[in-house]
Amino acid sequence: MSEPVVMCEGLVHVYLRGTPFESVALRGVDLVIRRGECLGLVGPTGSGKSTLVQHFNGLLRPTEGRVRVGGVEVRPGSNLRDVRRKVGLLFQYPEHQLFEATVFDDVAFGPRNLGLAPDEVRARVRESLQWVGLDPDRFGPRSPFSLSGGEMRRVAIAGVLAMRPEVLVLDEPTAGLDPEGRRELLGRVRDLHRRAGLTVVLISHRMDDVARLCQRVVVLHQGRVFLDAPVREAFAQADELRSIGLDVPRATDVLLRLRAAGLPVRCDRLTVEEACEEIARVIRGNRSWSSSGA
Numbered sequence: 466m467s468e469p470v471v472m473c474e475g476l477v478h479v480y481l482r483g484t485p486f487e488s489v490a491l492r493g494v495d496l497v498i499r500r501g502e503c504l505g506l507v508g509p510t511g512s513g514k515s516t517l518v519q520h521f522n523g524l525l526r527p528t529e530g531r532v533r534v535g536g537v538e539v540r541p542g543s544n545l546r547d548v549r550r551k552v553g554l555l556f557q558y559p560e561h562q563l564f565e566a567t568v569f570d571d572v573a574f575g576p577r578n579l580g581l582a583p584d585e586v587r588a589r590v591r592e593s594l595q596w597v598g599l600d601p602d603r604f605g606p607r608s609p610f611s612l613s614g615g616e617m618r619r620v621a622i623a624g625v626l627a628m629r630p631e632v633l634v635l636d637e638p639t640a641g642l643d644p645e646g647r648r649e650l651l652g653r654v655r656d657l658h659r660r661a662g663l664t665v666v667l668i669s670h671r672m673d674d675v676a677r678l679c680q681r682v683v684v685l686h687q688g689r690v691f692l693d694a695p696v697r698e699a700f701a702q703a704d705e706l707r708s709i710g711l712d713v714p715r716a717t718d719v720l721l722r723l724r725a726a727g728l729p730v731r732c733d734r735l736t737v738e739e740a741c742e743e744i745a746r747v748i749r750g751n752r753s754w755s756s757s758g759a
């Protein structure tokens with residue numbers, strides 16, 4: 466097993482503590498994220514997902530409990546510069562934060578702030594744009610605002626990658642994209658995980674996306690970890706997930722309905738391709754059974 470990059474122990478977060486608006490967002494979260502994992506973080510709205518991940522790069526500090534990132538404890542007074550570099554956080558609709566005149570300058574913003582030499586900045590911008598599938602020569606000089614929604618989002622991701630983070634946290638990265646843009650972006654994230662070895666945390670309410678990308682799923686509910694399991698095991702617990710208003714991947718849903726209708730399919734299949742194979746297997750089995758019985 467690889468080493469932990471993020472560790473939370475008994476993490477409690479209370480907003481506006483001691484005021485009439487006090488709100489307890491996290492009620493004691495224990496979680497370990499290991500290097501190279503691709504983790505899906507899911508849960509109903511208000512369950513604490515955004516609050517949790519903002520602790521990973523020191524945007525929020527624990528009210529109680531501990532958070533360690535790459536061995537550094539996130540607490541008042543600790544030097545969080547390294548933590549911020551280690552964890553790249555992309556909020557929803559990150560393209561709203563693009564503001565420079567060109568794509569190149571936007572992606573270069575972070576590395577320039579680190580005080581890197583112009584050659585190094587240039588190399589990082591080119592590499593990051595390539596990772597998100599945008600040709601640096603073609604896209605670098607363009608205005609971010611002349612791009613499609615999916616391209617703008619990829620520029621925003623490149624801006625975070627240019628900081629060379631070890632962990633990439635994506636909050637609803639495909640929100641608002643058309644199916645093609647969604648597929649393209651998820652493919653890029655998968656590449657970053659598999660080929661660049663990035664640790665990825667994907668917050669999503671799209672269970673199909675989580676099923677395609679992630680190996681492990683953590684479900685938050687009312688500020689607590691409700692479920693933490695390998696992806697197949699997690700989505701096999703359809704009744705538990707539905708009891709807190711969550712869904713299962715569409716392929717799993719179809720298999721569950723077929724089984725309820727009497728077809729003896731296995732339901733731990735997560736993608737349309739897997740579901741098709743499973744249905745074909747059962748139908749083939751039934752056929753050979755009925756022909757041998759004839």
Ligand code: ADP
Nearest residue numbers: 480488490508509510511512513514515516517
């Ligand atoms: P999720 O990302 O799962 O939707 P959040 O972490 O945004 O959940 O919210 C968890 C709880 O904390 C909710 O009850 C929400 O209203 C509250 N909350 C989130 N941000 C703030 C804030 N800045 N001030 C006060 N309460 C907040």
